[in-house]
Amino acid sequence: MNKLSDLKLEKILNDKTSGSSEILLSLNKYFLSICNNTRKLKYAVSESQKKLKHFAVTDSYLSKMKKYVERGDVDSINDFLFRFENAENRKYQIIFEKILRKLPAANNIITLSKSGTLIKVFKLWHRENKNLNVIIMESRPGNEGRLMAKELLRAGLKVQLITDAMMSLYVPEIDAAIVGADIILKNKNVVNKTGSKALAVLCKYYKKPFYVLATKSKFVNRSKYKLKEDECNNIWDYKHPNLKIKNFPFEEIEKKFITSIITE
Numbered sequence: 001m002n003k004l005s006d007l008k009l010e011k012i013l014n015d016k017t018s019g020s021s022e023i024l025l026s027l028n029k030y031f032l033s034i035c036n037n038t039r040k041l042k043y044a045v046s047e048s049q050k051k052l053k054h055f056a057v058t059d060s061y062l063s064k065m066k067k068y069v070e071r072g073d074v075d076s077i078n079d080f081l082f083r084f085e086n087a088e089n090r091k092y093q094i095i096f097e098k099i100l101r102k103l104p105a106a107n108n109i110i111t112l113s114k115s116g117t118l119i120k121v122f123k124l125w126h127r128e129n130k131n132l133n134v135i136i137m138e139s140r141p142g143n144e145g146r147l148m149a150k151e152l153l154r155a156g157l158k159v160q161l162i163t164d165a166m167m168s169l170y171v172p173e174i175d176a177a178i179v180g181a182d183i184i185l186k187n188k189n190v191v192n193k194t195g196s197k198a199l200a201v202l203c204k205y206y207k208k209p210f211y212v213l214a215t216k217s218k219f220v221n222r223s224k225y226k227l228k229e230d231e232c233n234n235i236w237d238y239k240h241p242n243l244k245i246k247n248f249p250f251e252e253i254e255k256k257f258i259t260s261i262i263t264e
Contacts, residue, residue: 009044013051017144020055020182021215022116025088032081035074042069056183057217091215091264092120098262099213106175112137113193114144115180117213123155133158135170139193141234141247164195171202181214187223188255194248200257209259216263225252
């Protein structure tokens, strides 16, 4: 390990289960903890730009951080980091207020994977509605849905964890489906964890609303998304000359399947 790195940074940059917004908030807190060490901060920003370049949400943030670090003004760096944290928390409150106006009487929501935005919104929602029940698809192969279930259970919410293949049994009875987003394309198509499109199509069939909750930082100025393959061993660690294993962790959901994208 590079002497300027540490286990906290490595854990954040190699996090394969948290949503991009959640990773960014963790990174911001880490930068706050080392902001008096500009040499270490410069290294951390550089490594973050290399390893998190696939997340649209980190691009603008890390570019701004790089400029502040190059100036070497610790007070300005501190101010930027605190302002960012406060602004992020306010964004989630605004998103929550908007979805509540759309679904004032909703009790049963289905989602998948793990999203920092959704966790914050569901916690706020639970304060207003103790009957809120969140159905979470486990999201193979990483099973990030289990992690979100734990977070919500710790906050006192009612949670049901189901396999991805069971979604068609639950969609007819839900009030709405709500997912996060890794990327929102210029054409308003959304890139999110695989399984999101199948859920959106089912919602269309059963005439259930399908909402995407995300901060404005998820928007990008392009309309194309190229599928990216991940390690096949995550699906099945088995080899055979006649066997091909594919693992595409993210997919594109066309806007025709999306009821609304709600942002701050």
